[in-house]
Amino acid sequence: MPRPMWSGSISFGLVNIPVKMYNSVRKRTLHFHQLRAGDGCKIRLKRVCARDGQEVPNEQIVKGYEISPQRYVIVTTEELEALNPKASRTIEIEDFVNLDQIDPIYFEQSYYLVPDKGAGKAYTLLLQAMKQAGKVAIARVVLRNKQYLVTIRPAGKALSLATMHYADEIVSLEELEGLPDTDIKPNQRELTMAEKLIESLAADFNPAKYRDEHREKVLEMIERKAEGETVVVQPVAPEGDKIVDLMAALEASLAAIKKKQPAKDTKDRRRKVRA
Template identity: 50%
Template sequence: MPRAIWSGAISFGLVNVPVKLYAATSPKTVRFNQLNARTGARIKQKRVDASTGEEVAYEDIVKGYEIGPDRWVTIEPEELDALDPKATHTIDVEAFVDLAEIDPIYYDASYYLAPAPGGARPYHLLTEALAAEGKVAVGRVVLRSRQQLCALRPVGEVLTLTTMLWGDEVNAPDGLDGFDAAGEPASPKELEMARALIEMQSGPFDPGDYHDEYRQRVLALIEQKANGETVAPAPAPAPAAAVPDLMAALEASLAAVRDGADAVPGPGRPGTGRPRPAKPKPRAKKSTPAAPTPAVRAPARKRGS
């Protein structure tokens, strides 16, 4: 049974919703430990005082912020908590916005919210109201002593909380190397063919269509070596060939999709574990609903904390 990692309340207007927070994701990254190549023993890292070289006990370590060369300001955890005690156990809703207004680049990590004792009725009320209005609640929450922007979204009968980056944490794309905004525009024919290629490979998103093939190969390698098998190094992949003729590349891509060739990767291709459809079906155009139900978006996982 999953354990709650935080408990508090959602606050909107004069309504409080007691909730508990649970992790919504389980990263499957293969993690390695550092070993001594000569003895095979695991390497241990120690916290050492840079001035004395002596190991420092965990209880003697404090937080410090560098304000200049070898000049630090130390901060106690209680001092940080005192800056906003109300927000420490409250998700303060500040606005309700349309899901489409939030660019996914702002999303960070996702969690599930469940009603705490006494919170079932207001919890389901908020969930149903958000779904009916097609809205996302944007607010603030303190997790691990850090105040974060967050979005509350209904997924079926469950509320999700997704932490978000602040506006000044997202870099503008201005000045990117190799990006020429004033480059030669695509011809109408090229645009038509590119749109046709996108349409032919369009379909609903199913997470089961996609697998971490690199992780699977790493685990297979570990199993082989654990069984004493000799593993020959794989040949280096051939460098990608330059495409001198964009129109020819588009025509070849369209032909590959029509003929069911393996040249164009994607869901349903050999190696993905799912059968390829015999013939793509044209999608009927749908009118935009007045109040769409928010869907789950997978945020990029942020390194570190």
């Protein structure tokens, strides 16, 4: 059973809705330790001075912000704490907007908001009102001494909160090199073929269909090694050829998909017969 990581309230006009915040994601990242090859001894990292190589104890380490090469402004913990946003247990809604107006690139980390004791009616009111209005909320909240811009949106029976990047954190397209010129346009035959290819691969989104296959392979390899099996290193797969004939590549892709399609249809019919 997950535990709440934060508790407070949603400020909705003059209404306060007590809520608890839960993580919505369980990270499945693999973590490896650094060991000495000879005897498997765990490696301990030390903080050393770049100038003389001497180890520096924690009490002698301070924070420095580089303002030019090798020039730093020293900042104390007390100075930073004095500038921290005022501690608050309130998620302050500022605006309601259409979700399709927000580019997904702005979203960072997602959480669930659950009503605290006695807040079920007010929570449900906000949830249902947002669903009927087709709007999501833009709000601010302080988490771990940092103020976040967040989005609150209906997610089934719950409200979901997502921290967001600020506008000046997003890399502008104008900064990118190599984007195609606006006057480059595909011919109608290529465009029609590309649309057919997209349509042949169209499906309803099913998140359970997609797995972290690399993580599964790594865990399988670790399990085999733990049981004493010798793992043979596979050669690196060659890179794919560069596209020379775009139309030929589109036609070949469609042909390959059509070959797979009958087998898929047959399986679906067999399932229906068994049912």
